[in-house]
Amino acid sequence: MPESLATVRLAVQASGNRAEIILFSDLLENEQTGALSRNPLPNDGHALRTLKDLLQSPSVLDLPTMLSKISPSGAAALQQTSGTTGLPKMAMRSHLSMISELEAITDDPTCKPYEVRRLFCTPIFHAFSAPEMLFNALRLGQVSYLMRRFDDSFAQKVHDLRITETFGAPAMLLKLANKPEDYHLLQSLRYVAYGGAPLGSELRRRFLSIFEMPPRLVPVYGMTEGGWFTTLKHPEEDDTGSVGRPVPGYELKISSSNFDQSGKKHSEGEIMVRGPQVMQGYLGNAEATSSAFDDGWLKTGDIGYLEDGKLYLVDRAKDMIKVNGWQVSPVEMQNVLLQMNDILEAAVFGEGHDVDEHPVACVVKKETSLTAEAVREHLRGSLASYKISRCEVRFVETIPKSTTGKVVKELLKRQAALA
Incomplete structure (x- = not known):
């Protein structure tokens, strides 16, 4: 091969282990030299391709054909666990899992008596944030603003952008409740979803007290291995301390066999979930995958109980x-x-x-x-x-x-x- 054509890149095709050679040097070649790259490979019916080939727009975009090649059971996302019970692991979630979740958590914006304008300040990679920030914002065409992180400018942005909905952790709500000088900037909020950590009744009271017209304070409970498990759909509210009702597609049960129930009003135990949204397993970790499930049910490691169709958390089993x-x-x-x-x-x-x-x-x-x-x-x-x-x-x-x-x-x- 001529020295000018010696710079190459090997790209493994998705359909197998064959490698395709793509010439990088064609950007420095003239059209005549570039034509050399189109000679067929020996003993192979395929021709070499160049970067110029890759930069050409396809003449026909056959979306149905492209989509038909995607298997619903194929891995669509690798999401890293937080590592609260050990080293972080990569949870594999399929296309079916992700799409099922997006549909299950969708709140119909047409039934809300206000324009949905969202401000996100939570990590975009997190299982709490990703479905709404990455996908539903585009899928549903909702006005959405993204901050790099929560900071002291949050309240001013809510005011300036006329934000009606936001998402955050209880730590964020505590910081807002501790800044009386910003209370007047938050009054446009009509919906605040929280997740990632428990919200105590006292913090709930303190946060809602800063509003003239309190927003719906909506729990989201879930984990990386399965996305959102529970929430409350519009217009339901709850002040009993629950984390909501199971989202469509999910079944919940309480495994109470190893827990002392003496003096308990409710049957408490480990929360188990099952549904199409659950992960396929941990990437490259069959042992951890096996221990995460019990007869098809994902073990959450959280202790709770069910009452009137709503889930109540007690604490993490390990905590x-x-x-x-x-x-x-x-x-x-x-x-x-x-x-x-x-x-x-x-x-x-x-x-x-x-x-x-x-x-x-x-x-x-x-x-x-x-x-x-x-x-x-x-x-x-x-x-x-x-x-x-x-x-x-x-x-x-x-x-x-x-x-x-x-x-x-x-x-x-x-x-x-x-x-």
Whole structure:
């Protein structure tokens, strides 16, 4: 091969393991030299192609033929898990899975008494955000604005762009509730969807209190391995603390065989889901895939219960704290802590093992005079004594969070150890 034609690229065809040679050097060749690249390959009926060939627009775009070659069961997306229960894994979701989800979560905009104008500030790659940010915004033709991340300009953008709908984590709602000077900029909101972490009743009350006409505060519960599991469709609202109803296509059940039900009003257990939206498995990790399912049901690792068709979360199974054999929910303790006016933020985790296990409450002060004993006294007023009898209170500067709004427990534990 001439030296001027020596620069090549190998591109593996999707239909097999054959390689096609594409000449890069043709951009520097004249038309006569470029014609050399069209000589057929030896013992092969195909000709070499050049970049000029690839840059030519096709004469006919046969969309039905192109779509017919896409298998509904073929992998459409690889989404990285957050790694909260170990190293991150790549969840494979098929075309059927993704399309089923988009249709299942769609809220008919024509039945809403306002123009849908959306502002997104959540990570575009996250399973909570991607269906609406990447696909439904285009599919449904909704006016949508994307921020790189949530910051102090969010409220002003809501006002200037006349935003009516937004999506975020509870950490975002807490920051907005803690900025009274921006309350007047948020009044156009009519729908706020939240996900990624639990929303306590106190934070819900504080956030809704900033509005003259409170928006619908709508839960979204799900995980990377299956997208959205539950939500509430327009115009339903719920103030009982549920995370909504299963979206179309999903079945939910509670596996309560390994959970103590004594004294419980509802049958609590691990939440299991099944439906066409569930992933095919973890890429290159058959062992993790097998352990993620139980007879076709995806194990969420979350504890909850069902009532009146709605799902209620108790906590992550791995986050529950055992104090002398009694279960203590970090979410419940965090909600009570946020009811204290002198506390800006709070997070709770378990420390110790077996008989030494106990809760550790990490608190960001609003008032510097706040003491650990005052915090414990506040907890005693709302919780059973066994839940706070051995509770440690540690004051920290911040509560570390991931880009998706989840508390990064390992970082928090390191901070607390230095407090």
